[in-house]
Amino acid sequence: MKLIKPKFWQTKNFISFILYPLSLATYLINISKLLLIKKRFAIKTICIGNIFVGGTGKTSLAIEINELLNNKFKTIFIKKKYKNQVDEINLLRNKGEIILSNNRENALLTASKKNFEVAILDDGLQQKNICYDLKIVCFNSEDALGNEFMLPAGPLRENVNAINKYDLIFINGERKNYKLLTKLKSINKKLRIFEGKYKPLNLKKFNLNKKYLMFCGIGNPHEFEKTLVKYKFDICEKIIFPDHHKLTKIELKELKDKAKKGNFTIVTTEKDFFRLSKIERKNIKFLKIKLEINDKKNFQKTLISKL
Template sequence: MKLKKPKFWDHKKPSFFSYLLLPFSIILGLITKIKSKPKFSNSKIKTICVGNIYIGGTGKTSLAIKIKEILDKNNIRACFIKKFYPNQTDEQKLLSKNGVLFSNLKRITALNEAISEGFEVAIFDDGLQDGTIKYDLEIVCFNNLNWIGNGLTLPSGPLRENINNLKSYENVFLNGNEESLIAIKEQIKRINPNININSGKYIPLNIDEFDKDQNYLVFSGIGNHKTFVEMLKNNKLKIVSDLEYPDHYQYSKKDFDEIIINAKKFNAHIITTEKDYLRLENLNKNEIFYVKSSLDISDEKNLTNKLIKLNEKN
């Protein structure tokens, strides 16, 4: 059974439990530094890593897909690379629906496969903290609702590395409405005045398929459930109940039956994310509808120019 992330991770200030776990955060940080290896660099393919510092729910996969769309429009042959995790087949399926995916227990092996297939650009979904690969472009993703939580590193908090490490990065992508990102942008610029900040928000692509006079029960097992619910409410859907499961949750028939029963209590239709829908492969999905979403980037031209220039570099 996969557990949800601790609630104290997202408190604005560290709690008693955070301080209790602080020694483990220090030890984990030291182990990570000791295990770091020389980075693999190559000139045969351009590498883009879409990663995060806050663990989970920052929109990495959606941005990776958006980058692939931009490269496709500019006739640049790109593929996806994702480290293989048995419990993340939903993301692997979603990436495969949008392009060629190379997935392996070792990212470097997947990269070599992409090189052998003649791709010009490899887009890594996650892997920012993988010390074995030197990326040509790194993008750190954040979500407006969670930002950096309590600001501490694992397991005291939700961060994979210290937020001050933004000093060593060149690009950040913020997910959320522009008004909610003002304070976050200011904090980032205080850490690194020269960092490039792009932003965007999720938009539903098939919202017209849903009757806005109808009641809806929403469920998901993703890292940014609140963002998904917020998007639906902003598009005037009447959400009467929402059920949140752990990220990459594998639904059982019992879970499925409980969702159906809850929906009937509210006389509601059931909607979920595309990722979750892909995880329901062994269940009867006739009563489930999914919302297909995409990232609407505020300054897509800026990102497009950056990607084209990257591909032109020798």
């Protein structure tokens, strides 16, 4: 989904209340999905998704789960084929086997026939006709639940109480959000909640005495900015594009001209970098990051116990 999240999604305000009646459509769609006949598959399934639109770290978590399981199981990523998500597809492909398909059910059947033992689905919680063995909902600590309204009045795909139907909650982000933790626990005290944050892997490749122009087109650009600030990047200019945005030639030229004029080094995310062609990447650096899971051993044990 290509979007920049509107500011009114973060608070209960005039615009969100005006749009609130339209959220009934989202609610009715969710109710109708619950009536679908659920299908089980021979292969074990872990679905990593969200109820908050965009920028919750699903792909990063999918990669970490694969690393935690691939010594014990024959794993494979399953990703629905979207033209504007080539960046995420390439990241997954670099980390393991992947099946791309317009139909997740067909992909699971193919994975079973190829004798894979565990399918890790990057997204898919809203497909209610598949009976997943483990369902993980991701949140970002900064955005949390927004204004707690459903689309279009707020950023939620489902009512927040829907988390009762899921097995694990994963929260990523630089700051610990106690308000979010309290809210989630108030819905279900038995919820298993894990947390993590992003750690740079190629920091030594950057001269932190220089000034930087940051650009990105990801679901949660502010988390990327916070990571840069934490590691002492001097961000003099920042340009935010919609999630999964592919830069046009004009936009790329404007970026590079602005960097040259200000004597800035251009820094972006790994996803944004690999959307560019090899020629376009000239004079652009990316910060390679890894999701660092708190209490990783317990998280791994919890995953295995569900399979």
